[in-house]
Amino acid sequence: MRTAPNDMIAASLWQGQFDTVVNRLEGFENRLNDIEKQIEKIKNHRDERDMIVVDLFKMLKENMENRLKTLLEIVRLQKKETLRIKQSSGENFEKPKRFSMTGKL
Secondary structure (H helix, E strand, C coil): CCCCHHHHHHHHHHHHHHHHHHHHHHHHHHHHHHHHHHHHHHHHHHHHHHHHHHHHHHHHHHHHHHHHHHHHHHHHHHHHHHHHHHHHHCCCCCCCCCCCCCCCC
16 A cells, blocks of 8 residues: 555654644643742742741740840849838838739739
């Protein structure tokens, strides 16, 4: 059986179109792979950034608690000094009220 020249041209055109489609699909696949890699990088950086932010908030909380303790100690020492001065001068004084972090007296 002999193939007609038109059949060979049609097969050649079909092969060319098929090759074009294959090349385009490979290009899309490469782009998708690149996008997946970029998304993974962004995700990893986000997780790392979130951990850093959490650590910074923990440090801030500790710092604020230490500042509060220091301020409470300063107030306690000031009251103690004020009481000592009043006692040494012979003034009548009231017993200072206790201050607690819970707000109860």
